[in-house]
Amino acid sequence: MLPISWVFRTLRLAVIKVKVYTILGVKKIIGQGELEVSISQGSTVQTVLFWMTKTYGDELSSHLFEPGTVNLLPHIRLMVNGRSVRFLNGMETVLHDGDEVLLLPPVAGG
Amino acid sequence: MYKGGYRGKILRINLTVKTSREEELPLEVARDFIGGAGFGIKYLFDEVKGGTDQLGPDNKLIYSLGPFTGTTIPCASRMAVTSKSPLTNGVGVSLTGGYFPVELKRSGYDVLIVEGKAEKPTYVWIKDGEVRFRDAGKVWGTQTTDCQQIIKDELNDQNVRISCIGPAGENMIRIACIINERRAAGRKGLGAVMGAKNLKAIALRGTGSIDVASKEKLKAAIGEMQKAMKESPLLYPQFAKIGTPMVVDLTCALGIFPTKNWSATGEFAPVDQLGVEAQMTRNVGSMHCYGCPVGCSQLKLAKTGSYAGTLTEGPEYETMYSFGGQTGVDNMDSVIAGDRLADELGLDTISAGVAIGFAMELFEKGILTTEDTGGLQLNFGNHQAMLTLIHMMAFREGIGDLLCDGVKAAAEKIGKGADKYAIHVKGLELPAYDVRGAKAQGLNFATAYTGADHNRGYAFQEIFDIPVPYAADRFSTEKKGELTKWNQDVQMAVCDCPTMCAFILPMALMPISTQNTAALMEAATGLTYTPEEIEKVGERANNLAKAFNVREGFTQADDTLPERLITEPLQSGASKGHLISKDELKLMLDEYYRVRGWDPKTSIPTREKLVELGLGYVADQLGV
Ligand code: SF4
Numbered sequence: 001m002l003p004i005s006w007v008f009r010t011l012r013l014a015v016i017k018v019k020v021y022t023i024l025g026v027k028k029i030i031g032q033g034e035l036e037v038s039i040s041q042g043s044t045v046q047t048v049l050f051w052m053t054k055t056y057g058d059e060l061s062s063h064l065f066e067p068g069t070v071n072l073l074p075h076i077r078l079m080v081n082g083r084s085v086r087f088l089n090g091m092e093t094v095l096h097d098g099d100e101v102l103l104l105p106p107v108a109g110g
Numbered sequence: 111m112y113k114g115g116y117r118g119k120i121l122r123i124n125l126t127v128k129t130s131r132e133e134e135l136p137l138e139v140a141r142d143f144i145g146g147a148g149f150g151i152k153y154l155f156d157e158v159k160g161g162t163d164q165l166g167p168d169n170k171l172i173y174s175l176g177p178f179t180g181t182t183i184p185c186a187s188r189m190a191v192t193s194k195s196p197l198t199n200g201v202g203v204s205l206t207g208g209y210f211p212v213e214l215k216r217s218g219y220d221v222l223i224v225e226g227k228a229e230k231p232t233y234v235w236i237k238d239g240e241v242r243f244r245d246a247g248k249v250w251g252t253q254t255t256d257c258q259q260i261i262k263d264e265l266n267d268q269n270v271r272i273s274c275i276g277p278a279g280e281n282m283i284r285i286a287c288i289i290n291e292r293r294a295a296g297r298k299g300l301g302a303v304m305g306a307k308n309l310k311a312i313a314l315r316g317t318g319s320i321d322v323a324s325k326e327k328l329k330a331a332i333g334e335m336q337k338a339m340k341e342s343p344l345l346y347p348q349f350a351k352i353g354t355p356m357v358v359d360l361t362c363a364l365g366i367f368p369t370k371n372w373s374a375t376g377e378f379a380p381v382d383q384l385g386v387e388a389q390m391t392r393n394v395g396s397m398h399c400y401g402c403p404v405g406c407s408q409l410k411l412a413k414t415g416s417y418a419g420t421l422t423e424g425p426e427y428e429t430m431y432s433f434g435g436q437t438g439v440d441n442m443d444s445v446i447a448g449d450r451l452a453d454e455l456g457l458d459t460i461s462a463g464v465a466i467g468f469a470m471e472l473f474e475k476g477i478l479t480t481e482d483t484g485g486l487q488l489n490f491g492n493h494q495a496m497l498t499l500i501h502m503m504a505f506r507e508g509i510g511d512l513l514c515d516g517v518k519a520a521a522e523k524i525g526k527g528a529d530k531y532a533i534h535v536k537g538l539e540l541p542a543y544d545v546r547g548a549k550a551q552g553l554n555f556a557t558a559y560t561g562a563d564h565n566r567g568y569a570f571q572e573i574f575d576i577p578v579p580y581a582a583d584r585f586s587t588e589k590k591g592e593l594t595k596w597n598q599d600v601q602m603a604v605c606d607c608p609t610m611c612a613f614i615l616p617m618a619l620m621p622i623s624t625q626n627t628a629a630l631m632e633a634a635t636g637l638t639y640t641p642e643e644i645e646k647v648g649e650r651a652n653n654l655a656k657a658f659n660v661r662e663g664f665t666q667a668d669d670t671l672p673e674r675l676i677t678e679p680l681q682s683g684a685s686k687g688h689l690i691s692k693d694e695l696k697l698m699l700d701e702y703y704r705v706r707g708w709d710p711k712t713s714i715p716t717r718e719k720l721v722e723l724g725l726g727y728v729a730d731q732l733g734v
Contacts, residue, residue, distance in 0.1 A: 075343050108617045109406070
């Protein structure tokens with residue numbers, strides 16, 4: 001049987017760090033292009049988004065979600081380690097320590 | 111009988127004998143190819159024989175308009191310029207906007223074909239169909255802005271519209287472009303064709319009107335298009351204010367903004383120096399093409415050092431890459447100055463920047479030394495050296511003479527394994543997408559009929575995440591052959607033929623692309639198409655362009671990518687670890703040839719496919 005202190009220590013350590021990168025309008029709102037977020041193990045992309053909207057308020061929410069809902073605007077792009085979450089598990093994509101999340105407003109041209 | 115949109119006429123000019131004649135534009139050519147690049151490819155294939163010297167009198171320079179140009183359809187003042195490319199030896203198509211295209215339509219023509227070679231420097235002056243050959247001695251050697259102004263003054267008409275070359279075109283450098291106003295038919299070295307013909311400029315003044323088949327239908331169709339444009343979260347709120355360079359921020363974030371001759375993508379990502387925040391400190395206004403409510407083109411003023419006071423229209427995204435990331439330069443003002451200098455001297459900014467970055471890598475690797483460079487320290491990031499090289503290339507001076515015909519030719523001359531660092535496909539330098547992190551974009555670079563060309567089959571699905579016709583995982587090879595065919599055919603049919611600004615498609619028109627074109631075609635010209643038939647026009651033009659290249663000796667082996675992209679995975683950034691391996695490329699190519707109906711071994715279109723597209727005579731010529 002495992003000593004109880006070990007279990008606690010393990011639970012306390014079950015926090016992961018992910019990096020969020022963003023650009024343009026979203027970067028302006030949060031005041032930086034890159035931030036580190038500590039979340040509990042097993043958290044998803046959705047957890048990070050909720051944490052961000054809680055931290056950065058209505059201005060960010062109105063940039064990301066359809067008015068009065070938690071539905072992401074169709075042109076907001078989310079990626080984990082460079083791959084669109086469309087090809088992972090969408091908003092339910094589980095994050096791991098060291099993952100990099102890209103949160104991108106629409107861009108075109110070129 | 112034409113009901114509208116078209117003028118129904120071709121103007122053919124022969125510089126050798128100084129003659130001009132008007133010809134009818136056959137209705138079936140209009141129906142099958144719509145216009146613009148479609149007409150350019152059709153007349154190039156039919157009139158320029160296999161093996162023609164690109165810089166000889168038998169090559170032709172074809173200016174062609176679409177039926178939308180000059181009507182009230184927004185964003186349609188576009189024109190294709192087509193010739194056999196001195197850079198790639200294949201089809202050279204480049205599109206430009208501004209005001210010259212509408213002036214050509216008002217002059218009474220859909221197509222202008224320039225043949226032969228003038229005995230001495232000449233410019234052609236066309237006033238409502240009256241053609242004059244004028245001595246260009248006075249403007250030979252001038253930069254493009256001065257050239258246009260001097261000709262306007264000489265003709266005593268400030269409303270004349272002019273398409274011209276700078277010293278780069280006169281010196282027949284194979285990366286020279288053609289400039290009208292401050293817009294460029296930039297790529298594939300078409301300026302050299304003009305220079306080889308001793309043709310400094312074409313000046314136009316036209317006062318004719320352009321009819322449409324049904325004003326009511328056109329109003330309704332434009333209403334639908336404008337609705338989509340207004341609903342775009344991007345077009346007016348962002349793109350109109352920032353323009354194409356906003357893509358710097360995106361591709362840096364995706365880890366695909368190519369830097370230091372594609373050796374440091376992801377690692378050197380100068381978004382703070384060249385991205386939107388930095389750009390906005392230099393913006394002083396914007397410019398619109400004729401009839402465009404968007405006006406994406408930004409005027410930028412350099413503010414520091416010896417560059418202070420230089421104004422340019424641009425730099426566009428591609429130039430932020432070519433004179434910025436690609437050369438390791440992160441000094442915004444030098445990129446502004448480089449953009450203006452290249453426009454004035456008449457060089458394609460993409461090919462010029464790629465050539466400079468190529469030389470810088472060779473210098474850093476010791477393959478080129480100060481002995482070769484005439485003492486220039488060609489290290490990455492040396493912005494003064496970059497500006498010097500632009501000048502030296504335009505005038506074929508010193509090492510500029512080695513680089514000015516593109517990286518493929520330069521690598522062959524240099525030897526010593528330099529070809530490993532030459533970033534081109536079919537001789538055309540790569541644009542600003544490190545396709546190791548965008549595989550359909552890579553397949554398009556490998557297969558586009560013009561070489562590595564972002565405008566001939568842009569993978570919006572990967573770069574901008576637009577899920578039409580379906581979403582695409584940028585790291586996967588799955589269904590990329592089918593996607594690339596769709597992108598190439600639809601962009602040809604919706605943008606390059608009618609002609610419509612290519613920026614409007616991803617920002618507003620993707621879901622209604624071919625329906626929108628069909629509705630506008632019926633309203634403007636009276637010609638009716640189903641959306642599928644519109645797409646077929648694109649397929650027909652792409653097959654004919656491919657056939658031209660086959661006739662010139664291109665083989666399946668030319669559908670490839672630079673070695674670096676196949677063998678060296680990206681080292682940093684959001685695309686870290688990715689590349690397009692040889693096997694992946696083969697997999698995508700096999701699928702692409704299959705969906706195209708081309709022989710998978712040779713890549714040549716099958717007779718069956720050509721006949722299906724009404725190109726049986728092409729099958730006969732190719733012997734398939
Ligand atoms: S969007 Fe820009 S490039 Fe396109 S037509 Fe308008 S001004 Fe010209």
